[in-house]
Amino acid sequence: MNVLVLHGINLNMFGKRDSTQYGTATLADIDAQLLALGQELGVTVETFQTNFEGALCERIHQAHADQVDAVVINAGAWTHYSYGIRDALAILACPIVEVHMSNVHAREPFRHHSVIADIAQGQIAGFGVDSYLLGLRTAVNHARKAN
Ligand code: DQA
Numbered sequence: 119m120n121v122l123v124l125h126g127i128n129l130n131m132f133g134k135r136d137s138t139q140y141g142t143a144t145l146a147d148i149d150a151q152l153l154a155l156g157q158e159l160g161v162t163v164e165t166f167q168t169n170f171e172g173a174l175c176e177r178i179h180q181a182h183a184d185q186v187d188a189v190v191i192n193a194g195a196w197t198h199y200s201y202g203i204r205d206a207l208a209i210l211a212c213p214i215v216e217v218h219m220s221n222v223h224a225r226e227p228f229r230h231h232s233v234i235a236d237i238a239q240g241q242i243a244g245f246g247v248d249s250y251l252l253g254l255r256t257a258v259n260h261a262r263k264a265n
Pocket of ligand 1: 127128129192193194195196197217218219220221222229
């Protein structure tokens with residue numbers, strides 16, 4: 119089973135961003151924990167980060183071609199307005215889990231709306247790195263049920 123974890127715009131800066139919202143873990147730390155959890159769960163985890171919207175769309179198209187079993191995505195600020203990323207994700211047949219480090223619902227109003235939430239299986243927000251780890255666990259559970 120192959121799970122793709124996608125990180126969107128500005129998420130390469132985790133570790134240098136507001137630590138009260140995002141903690142101190144770097145993206146490399148997060149990816150290392152995801153890969154370790156993948157091993158524990160017996161699945162292959164690939165991670166991808168970009169600051170370019172089209173590059174993320176093309177990575178999602180590739181995921182469709184590769185028939186990945188599940189996608190975990192933190193689209194960063196694109197979550198709130200990118201219909202391009204939403205439409206790309208909508209092409210996928212596999213479970214999609216939306217994750218956020220911070221509790222977006224307790225922050226500025228523009229962060230309360232996600233343009234991808236309704237096409238995702240669900241959303242996990244506010245648990246820091248655990249949001250990703252919980253996202254990976256539940257994505258694997260869903261994909262296993264689907265297969
Ligand atoms: C974020 C929340 C978004 O609102 C923000 O733009 C980010 C990170 C999170 O992980 O909490 O860049 O997706």
